[in-house]
Amino acid sequence: MGRLRSLLIPGVDNKLLVKDAAKAMPDLARRRFIAGGASLGALTLLTGCNVTDSLSADNLLAQMSKFNDAVQAAIFNPYALAPTFPESAITKPFPFNAYYELDDAPTVNGKDWKLEVRGLVDNKKSWTLDELYKLPQVKQITRHICVEGWSAIGSWTGTPLRDFLKLVGADTRAKYCWFQCADTEGYNSPLDMETALHPQTQMTFKFADEILPRAYGFPMKIRVPTKLGFKNPKYVMSMEVTNDYKGGYWEDQGYNSFSGS
Amino acid sequence: MSSMTISDHHPAAAAKVIQPAWVRAMHWANAVAIVVMITSGWQIYNASPLFKFSFSSSITLGGWLGGGLLWHFAAMWLLMVNGLLYLVTGLATGRFRRKLLPITPSGVIADTKAALTFKLSHGDLSKYNNVQKLLYAGIIVVGIVIVLSGLSIWKPVQLQYLTALFGGYDIARYVHFTCMALICAFLVVHVALALLVPKSLRAMIIGR
Numbered sequence: 001m002g003r004l005r006s007l008l009i010p011g012v013d014n015k016l017l018v019k020d021a022a023k024a025m026p027d028l029a030r031r032r033f034i035a036g037g038a039s040l041g042a043l044t045l046l047t048g049c050n051v052t053d054s055l056s057a058d059n060l061l062a063q064m065s066k067f068n069d070a071v072q073a074a075i076f077n078p079y080a081l082a083p084t085f086p087e088s089a090i091t092k093p094f095p096f097n098a099y100y101e102l103d104d105a106p107t108v109n110g111k112d113w114k115l116e117v118r119g120l121v122d123n124k125k126s127w128t129l130d131e132l133y134k135l136p137q138v139k140q141i142t143r144h145i146c147v148e149g150w151s152a153i154g155s156w157t158g159t160p161l162r163d164f165l166k167l168v169g170a171d172t173r174a175k176y177c178w179f180q181c182a183d184t185e186g187y188n189s190p191l192d193m194e195t196a197l198h199p200q201t202q203m204t205f206k207f208a209d210e211i212l213p214r215a216y217g218f219p220m221k222i223r224v225p226t227k228l229g230f231k232n233p234k235y236v237m238s239m240e241v242t243n244d245y246k247g248g249y250w251e252d253q254g255y256n257s258f259s260g261s
Numbered sequence: 262m263s264s265m266t267i268s269d270h271h272p273a274a275a276a277k278v279i280q281p282a283w284v285r286a287m288h289w290a291n292a293v294a295i296v297v298m299i300t301s302g303w304q305i306y307n308a309s310p311l312f313k314f315s316f317s318s319s320i321t322l323g324g325w326l327g328g329g330l331l332w333h334f335a336a337m338w339l340l341m342v343n344g345l346l347y348l349v350t351g352l353a354t355g356r357f358r359r360k361l362l363p364i365t366p367s368g369v370i371a372d373t374k375a376a377l378t379f380k381l382s383h384g385d386l387s388k389y390n391n392v393q394k395l396l397y398a399g400i401i402v403v404g405i406v407i408v409l410s411g412l413s414i415w416k417p418v419q420l421q422y423l424t425a426l427f428g429g430y431d432i433a434r435y436v437h438f439t440c441m442a443l444i445c446a447f448l449v450v451h452v453a454l455a456l457l458v459p460k461s462l463r464a465m466i467i468g469r
Contacts, residue, residue, distance in 0.1 A: 060335070061328075061331040061332065061335055062331075064331070064334065064335035064338070065331055065334070065335075068334050075416075075419055076419065077419060080418060080419055080421070081418075082418045082421075083417075083418070083421055083425075143417070143430060145417065145430065146309065147308075147326065147330070148308035148309040148326060149305065149306070149308060149309035149414075149434060150309040151430055151431060225418070226418050226419075250327075253327055254327035254328060254330075254331060255327050255330065256330065256331075256334065260416070260418070260419065261416060261417050261418040261419070
C-alpha cells in the first residue's frame with residue numbers, strides 16, 4: 001500500500017481519479033476494469049506509469065514496521081501517564097484535522113446514535129448517548145501529537161475506557177479493541193488492549209467542558225494520549241473486542257500500527 | 262612500494278593502517294544510515310514544516326509522509342546500533358582520546374589560518390589537526406544529541422523525562438532539526454575536503 005501511496009499526486013483524490021478513469025473507458029473495458037479490482041495500482045498499469053520503489057524494499061520496510069510495533073509494545077509502560085497541563089496551556093483554537101475538510105466531517109444525530117458493542121464481551125447491548133453520559137467522567141488536559149509532527153494541548157472529558165470495558169464484561173485478555181467510525185471512506189482503527197486499559201484512555205464526550213463539537217468527533221471520540229492523533233478515533237460508531245488484527249484506515253496505508261507516544 | 266615516496270616526514274605512519282577495518286565498516290554503515298535519515302527526515306518535516314520552507318520532493322525519501330516515516334524508523338536502528346558500537350569501540354580502544362584530544366583554542370585558530378592559506382599539512386593522515394579534531398569531536402556530540410532529541414520526539418510519554426530535558430516536545434523538534442542542519446553543514450565540508458585530499462578517501466576505503 002505504501003508503494004501505491006507514493007504514487008499519489010498531492011491534491012488529487014485517488015478514489016475520484018480511479019472513478020474518472022473508469023468513466024473515460026468504453027463500457028466493456030470499464031466493467032472489466034472495475035471487476036478486475038479498480039485500484040490505483042491497476043490505474044498505473046493502465047497508464048504505463050513505472051512503479052519505481054522495489055517490492056523488496058517495501059517488504060523490508062513493512063517488516064521493520066512490525067518489528068517497531070513489537071519494540072513499542074515491549075517498552076509501553078501501562079503505569080506511565082502522559083504529562084498533564086494547566087488550563088492556561090490549552091491550545092486555542094484547537095486545530096481541526098482529518099483527511100477531509102470540516103464541511104465533509106460526519107454529522108451524527110445524537111438522538112438516533114447508539115454505540116454498538118461487539119466481539120468478546122458479555123453484554124452486547126448498544127448504548128445510547130444518554131446512557132453513556134450517566135457514566136462517571138474524568139477530565140484530562142493532555143498533549144495531542146499528530147503523526148505530521150505538530151502538537152496541541154486540549155481538554156477532554158469522558159469515561160475511562162477501562163471502566164467501560166469492565167462494565168460490559170469485555171475479555172481484557174483479547175488483543176484489540178477495534179473501533180469503527182462514521183467518517184467518509186470508513187475510518188477504523190485497532191487499539192491494543194494494553195493501551196485500551198491505560199488509565200488515561202478515555203471515551204470522550206466533552207471538549208473544553210462543552211459537549212464534543214462535530215469538529216472533534218461528536219458524539220464520541222476515543223482519546224488516547226499515549227498514541228499519535230490518527231489513532232484517536234472520532235465519530236465512533238462501534239467497538240469490537242477481538243483477537244484478530246483487522247487493520248485500520250491509516251495503518252493499512254503504511255502508518256506504523258502501534259504508533260505509541 | 263616504498264613508503265618514502267608517499268611521505269618524507271613520517272615514513273612509518275604512511276605504511277601503517279590509517280583507518281582500521283572497524284572504523285571503515287562503521288563509517289560507511291553510518292554514511293548510508295545518515296543519508297537515509299536525513300532524506301526521509303525531510304519528507305517528514307514537509308508534513309508540518311517548522312519554518313517557511315519545505316524540501317523539494319526530488320530530494321526527499323519515501324514519497325509521502327507514511328513512506329518517509331517507514332524509512333526513518335527503519336534506518337534509525339542502523340544509525341543507533343552502529344553509532345553505539347562506534348562509541349563503545351572508540352572509547353574502549355582509546356582511539357577517541359588518541360585521535361581527538363587534546364583540542365586547544367590556540368591550536369584551532371592556528372590550524373584554521375593555515376587551512377585558509379593552504380599551508381595545512383596533509384603529510385600524515387593518521388594525525389588530525391586541531392580543526393579536524395574539533396569537527397570530528399563536535400559531530401559525535403551532534404550525533405548523540407540528534408538521536409536523543411529524536412527519541413524524545415518519538416516517545417514523549419514513555420521517555421517523558423528525556424523530552425522534558427529538551428524543554429518539551431515542541432522544542433525537541435527544533436533541536437532535532439538544528440542537529441540535522443549541523444550534520445548537513447558538516448557533510449558539505451567533510452565531503453569537499455575528502456575530494457580535495459583523495460588519499461584520505463582512499464584510506465577510508467582500503468585503510469591505507
